Amino acid sequence: MQARPAPLAVSMGDPAGIGPEIVAAAWAARVAENLPPFFAIGDRRALKAVWDGPITTLPTPDAAAAAFDGALPLVQVDDPGYVKPGEPNLAGARCALDSLEIAVGLARNGFAGGIVTGPVSKAQLYAIGFNYPGQTEFVAERCGIAATNAVMMLAGPTLRTVPITVHAPLSEVPRLLSIELILAKARVTARALIRDYGIAQPRLAFAGLNPHAGESGTLGREELDIIRPALEILAAEGIDVHGPIAADSMFHAAARRHYDAALCMYHDQALIPLKTLHFDDGVNVTLGLPIVRTSPDHGTAFGIAGKGLASPQAMIAAIRMAGECAARRLVS
Numbered sequence: 001m002q003a004r005p006a007p008l009a010v011s012m013g014d015p016a017g018i019g020p021e022i023v024a025a026a027w028a029a030r031v032a033e034n035l036p037p038f039f040a041i042g043d044r045r046a047l048k049a050v051w052d053g054p055i056t057t058l059p060t061p062d063a064a065a066a067a068f069d070g071a072l073p074l075v076q077v078d079d080p081g082y083v084k085p086g087e088p089n090l091a092g093a094r095c096a097l098d099s100l101e102i103a104v105g106l107a108r109n110g111f112a113g114g115i116v117t118g119p120v121s122k123a124q125l126y127a128i129g130f131n132y133p134g135q136t137e138f139v140a141e142r143c144g145i146a147a148t149n150a151v152m153m154l155a156g157p158t159l160r161t162v163p164i165t166v167h168a169p170l171s172e173v174p175r176l177l178s179i180e181l182i183l184a185k186a187r188v189t190a191r192a193l194i195r196d197y198g199i200a201q202p203r204l205a206f207a208g209l210n211p212h213a214g215e216s217g218t219l220g221r222e223e224l225d226i227i228r229p230a231l232e233i234l235a236a237e238g239i240d241v242h243g244p245i246a247a248d249s250m251f252h253a254a255a256r257r258h259y260d261a262a263l264c265m266y267h268d269q270a271l272i273p274l275k276t277l278h279f280d281d282g283v284n285v286t287l288g289l290p291i292v293r294t295s296p297d298h299g300t301a302f303g304i305a306g307k308g309l310a311s312p313q314a315m316i317a318a319i320r321m322a323g324e325c326a327a328r329r330l331v332s
Contacts, residue, residue, distance in 0.1 A: 005036070005113030005326035007064040007073070008319060009106050011099035012042030013118025016088040017300030018310035019096075023118060024051040025312035026319055027072040033316050036323030038116070039064035039073035041099040047074070049085055050306050061111045075102065085306025093124035100135060104142045107291040113326035114292025115139070116318045119300045133167050135295065136286050143289050148181065151188040151287040153261065154271060154297055155321065156278025159251070160261040161270035162189050162287075173266045177209065177222060182230035182263070189261055190239050192287035196325040197260075205250060205259035206231060206243030207269055213246045227265075251277075281317040285325075292325045294318040 010026075013019030023040050024047055026033070039058060040047070047055055054071035058064055064073040077098045081091045100120075106112040117135050132138040140150035153162045164185050165176045186204055193202035206227060207213075210220030217224050227244045234241045242259060249255065250262060251273040264270035274282050275297070282297035296314030304310055 005323070005330050006111060007061070007068065008036060008038035008114050008116055008322050008326070009061070009075075009103040009112035010038050010040050010116040010319065011096070011103040011118055012040055012046065013099070013120045014088055014096045014124060014300050015043050015046035015083040015092045016085055016305060017119055017121065017302055018305050019118030019300070020046040021050040021085075021306070021308075022296070022310055022312040022315040023047075024053055024072060025310075026315045028053060029312065029316060030068070033320065035316065035319050036113075036326075037065045037068040038319055038323075039068070039075060039112075041075045041102050042077060042118075043079070043083065043095055044074060044076055046083055046085075046095075047072070049083075061106055077102065086302050086304075088121050088124050088300070088302060090124065090128055093121065093128050093130075096120045097125060097128065097130060100138065101142070104139055104291070107293075108143065113330075114294070114322040116315070116322050117293065117295040118315070119296065119298060121300050121302075136284075136293075139286060139291075139293055140289065143291060145289055148184045149188055149288045151185050151192070153189065153192070153285045153287050154274040154282055155285050156274055156282045156317075158253075159256055159274055159277050161274045162261055162263045163265075163267050163270035164263060165266050167267060170266060170268075174209065174220075174222060177226050177265060179226055179230045179233070182206075182227065183233060186230070186234050186239065186241070186263060187237075188288040189263065193260055196285075196287070196292070196328055198328055199260050201240055202261065203240045203242065203259045204234075205245055205262045206241065207247040207250060207262060207264045208244035209265040211246070211248075213244045222265075280311050280313045282314060283318045283321050285321065292322050292329065294322040294325075
């Protein structure tokens with residue numbers, strides 16, 4: 001009998017956001033969506049405030065698989081106090097951080113097949129002393145991975161994008177770009193596409209930084225001085241690379257058929273096409289970790305929390321993708 005990964009750990013994120021309701025909706029759709037077993041980590045009252053479905057509090061995480069068919073399995077964190085949907089507070093931020101910490105620990109120790117992280121409020125987390133740019137960097141540190149080796153990839157059914165620079169002002173991007181940074185991100189991406197996505201020979205396309213990919217240096221030299229030399233090194237290592245390509249011509253349907261991931265030079269260059277094509281089912285994946293980590297590619301949406309308006313499709317996609325990656329790792 002083929003071994004199956006342990007159930008996924010899903011941290012619900014900020015309890016005042018849409019995390020609890022989309023996790024619950026994902027469990028309710030588990031059969032129709034053919035989702036792998038998972039358990040939630042967070043506060044029972046946050047779930048009950050937005051959902052009247054069955055919940056079972058787990059004595060230990062290894063009981064999740066047996067409980068999954070009949071009720072949403074839950075690992076309860078320390079009582080955060082009353083949290084109202086749409087009204088974030090510091091107690092909720094502590095609950096979100098505790099949930100994330102527990103999820104990472106369980107995955108690191110083999111009690112979870114991977115983690116799916118619900119949306120958090122960075123402003124609320126910063127107010128309780130959280131000093132990371134985001135959940136990605138926190139998870140990477142807890143896994144003992146350097147920041148440059150934890151790569152954010154946004155993935156949808158027809159497109160995967162990787163921002164080389166992430167949360168940086170646009171004015172800083174030319175200074176931050178380097179041959180070494182591109183090499184590090186590309187190598188991690190290529191390895192992950194093989195290991196987690198089963199792509200034997202990944203094809204990587206690289207966007208230019210400047211309009212028209214620099215127009216042979218007349219519109220900027222980053223393509224000539226940084227991007228192209230990096231691609232030459234990657235090609236010599238046997239990685240299938242293409243570019244630099246003018247970013248305005250690499251995301252239409254015909255172009256997307258020629259690569260498995262697009263590596264982009266800055267945040268919006270990667271996220272705008274992904275969210276245009278896959279706003280409701282885009283997944284944030286952290287590559288290069290010893291554990292599988294995915295997340296729905298949206299925020300807490302406090303303005304609609306508890307109103308029954310939040311779509312669970314991105315959470316469903318994140319759970320499905322985490323399960324698929326975990327299964328491939330088990331047999332690789």
